Amino acid sequence: MTGTGHAAGADPSLRHLLARALLVEQRVRRAVDARRREDPAPDDAFRGLYLNEEHVRRLLDHGRPALPAPDAAGAAGQAEAEAAATTAAGPTRLHGLAAAFALTALDVEILLIALLPDLDDRFERFYGYLNDDVTRRRPSIGLALGLCGLSPADAAARARLDAGAPLRSGGLLLVEDQERPFLGRALRVPDRVTAHLLGEDTPDHRIADLLTAGEESPAFGADGAPGAPLDPSLADALARSLNGGLRLAYLREEQGGAAAPLAAAALARAGRPALRADLERLARDPRPAEAVGVLAREARLTGAGLVAGPVDALAREHRDQLRALADAALPSLPVLLVGHVPWDAGWSLWPPLVLHAPPLRPAARAGLWRLAYDGPPAEGLDLGRLLSPFVLTPGQVSRAARSAAQEAVLAGGRLTEEQVRAGARAQNAAGLDRLARRIEPAVGWADLVLPPDSLAQLGELTARARHRDRVLGEWGMRPGGGRGRGVTALFAGDSGTGKTMSAEVIAGDLGLDLYTVDLATVVDKYIGETEKNLERIFTEAAGINGVLLFDEADAIFGKRSEVKDAHDRYANVESAYLLQRMETFDGLAILATNLRANLDDAFTRRLDLVVDFPLPDAAHRRTLWRRCLGAALPQAPDLDLDFCAESFELAGGNIRSAAVTAAYLAAEAGRPVTMADLIHGVQREYQKLGRLTLAAEFGPYLDLLA
Incomplete structure (x- = not known):
């Protein structure tokens, strides 16, 4: 023809x-x-x-x-x-x-x-x-x-x-x-x-914004690929199910899980490409029902399996679209959904295969990090230890590695520990910044002045946060009860004894940011609002790698009382809710209180550690005066720090405030700090504390009082 x-x-x-x-x-x-x-x-x-x-x-x-x-x-x-x-x-x-x-x-x-x-x-x-x-x-x-x-x-x-x-x-x-x-x-x-x-394979422009690249799929490696950081056995088992006619699966993952790359790897082993869809973007689509239909058509056109998540984004306000995705599953279109919430039987007429996708282990994070890092070799760095406090998905690990490489190039030198940690912190979501105050740690262990036992407990708390994946995950040391892998501690002591500073030191040692939440601002007089405020905080905290510090914890964790009226009943409900929520939290949470005796016994039993922060003795106060005045501040030779330490029983925070007041007086006068400035600073602290200025305390320096 x-x-x-x-x-x-x-x-x-x-x-x-x-x-x-x-x-x-x-x-x-x-x-x-x-x-x-x-x-x-x-x-x-x-x-x-x-x-x-x-x-x-x-x-x-x-x-x-x-x-x-x-x-x-x-x-x-x-x-x-x-x-x-x-x-x-x-x-x-x-x-x-x-x-x-x-x-x-x-x-x-x-x-x-x-x-x-x-x-x-x-x-x-x-x-x-x-x-x-x-x-x-x-x-x-x-x-x-x-x-x-x-x-x-x-x-x-x-x-x-x-x-x-x-x-x-x-x-x-x-x-x-x-x-x-x-x-x-x-x-x-x-x-x-x-x-x-006609031979064109470019996805429909209608769903281009909903598709993700699936950059973390190599986490499971190709068949036989050397050095794959994740165990492929679960992907192989899921692939066998797909080849056996599996239509719908739900992969429930913990924070930092690898469910999406697991699904993509299983499809690859079953001989199918994966079409990856971001359901958070779908929830913001003006015509989500139309987008779901185009997604299903695209997957069937290309012979792909549809991997979509997180279902959490659709579970409440877009259940119809979630049902449409689940019901799109056919022998020619396997649908693998990913999420953190339990599966709801009402989401689909077809019963899914429900699997648990475990989080990445620290060794796997290090392996993925090396695969994604495109800079000079990271020599001399213990990546497993540096990344162990961070709960990251494979995609976040890859992005963290590239971010660290860019930081190293900008600095013009070799990769450092801080650049690795900064790259990991850059993967944090920003939602918690609206609910808590973020502090970038600027102090270290050398800045703490505490009794040896308190320092030892802080070190133990840091070790718990660093090794929780191994102890609680691999070794299974916290079985049953539905408890998470979180670490919780209580810092109890008077104001100014170093509770917040200690939390900052721990965060800095782990390479994390510190987020402080004042629980007194969370409590609401309207029934149910306090729980909603707390849930928002915990939900946002699940998306970040940081240390969560709850200040004024006794505002909610007070002892539950006998119910005499509705106020007592709902106050007890708030306490019970927070007790339960703390148990399921997977992060590092520290609660600070000035009134330990007011805390409920059921709460203290659930804590991993309780660290007491006593008022400093004379030796510790002497060290605090030297630290707070520092080396850069000009100082007159008449400073009598031994007298200040022996005579004025002040907490570390008060000593720092007195030193700052003295520095301002010296700056105004254009001279070094004198003993008169220190006495004036102490006097101002006494006034704030409501304490009397007794002649016996000020001794030979009484005449320096204003």
Whole structure:
């Protein structure tokens, strides 16, 4: 067949598609020819509003064929087209589309009829002629059925174009002009379906913003790939289920889990690509139902499995879209959903396979970090230890490594521990900043002045935070009870004894930020609002790697009392709620209080550590005076720090305030700090504390009082 020469070099799928389209073209030509012979008014004065006979003849005899046209031997051309259409070498895109969407032979014919105007613009005019309306350039339902040799009254044929039939429910065919009678409605093939049949694999622009790159999929490695940081056994088991016909799975993950890359790796092992969708972006889409349909169509077109998460984003306000995603699962379209919340049976008519996706272990984080790091080798750094306090997903680990590499290039030197930690902290969500005050640690262990036992307990708390994955996860030292992997501690002591500073030191040692929450501002007089405020804090805290410090903890953790009225009952409810929520928290939480005796015994039992912060003795006060005055502050030789330490029983915070007051006095006078400045600073602290300035305390410096 000479007319197919321009398609001879095409790939088999395109050659097959054009050959099938040519067969449809022969039917269209015969229909046009029959219409010409039956036209009763070829000289109609209004013929300019539609195609006249001469125009049709030119279309038939001299058109620009985009499809292979029959040569002079029409019968031979027809035979060659039929041969090409039926003897395609191997499966083609049209074959694959028919299988993926469960299309019948009639469905394929109707699809090809609707597709022709997108392959050859002559068919817009052909269809306009056959519709007897040049403005209607798409085939109508009645015309399509007629071209297939079917009666418009054939109920079975009409049913193939119902809204629930594969062509329409799968998004392969659009039926327009809904205001017209059924047979007069126009048929159109979406551009993405046409592009797919012609060999284009770019995803539909409608969902481009919803798709993610899936950069963390290499976490499980290719089959046999050396050095893959994650155990592929779970991915292999899930792949076997997919090959066995699994349609729907829900992978529930903990914070820092690897559920999405696990799903992608399982699909790869089952011989399918993964189409990754971000459901948080879908929840913000103005037309989420339409987007879900396009996602499902895209996955079926490409033979992919759909990996979508987190379902938490849709579970409350967009349950219909979540059901649509789950119910889109078919043998030709496995759907793997990812989330943190328990599966709700109402989300799908089809029961899913529910799996637990464990979080990354510290060694796995280090392995992923090395794979993603594109800078000079990170020599001499214990990445496992540096990353152990951070709960990160594979994607966050990869981004943290690239961020650290950029920091190293900017600094012009080798990679440092702080750059590794800064890259990990950069993955924190910003939501908690609106509910708590963030502090970047600027002090270390050398800045703490505390008794040896208190320092030892702080060191133990840091070790718990660093090794909790191993102790609680790998070794299973906290079984049952539904408790999380969090670490909780209570800092008890008078104001100014170093509780907040100690939390800052711990955060700095772990490489984390410190977030301080004043529980006194969380308590609300309206019933239920306190719990809502606390839940918002814990929810946002789950998305960050930081130390959470609750100040004034006794505002809520007070002892539960006998219920005498409604106020007592709801106060007890608040305490019970926070006790339960603290147990399930997976982060590092520190509660500070000045009134340890007021705390409920049930709360203290649930704590990992209780650290007491006593008032400093004379030796510690002497050290505090030296530390607070510092080396940069000019100091007169008459300073008697031994007297200050022995005579003034002040907490560390008060000593710092007195030193700052003295520094301001010296700056105003333009001279070094003198003993008179220190005495004045102490006097101001006594006034704030409501203490009397006794002559016995100030001794020989009494005359320096203002």
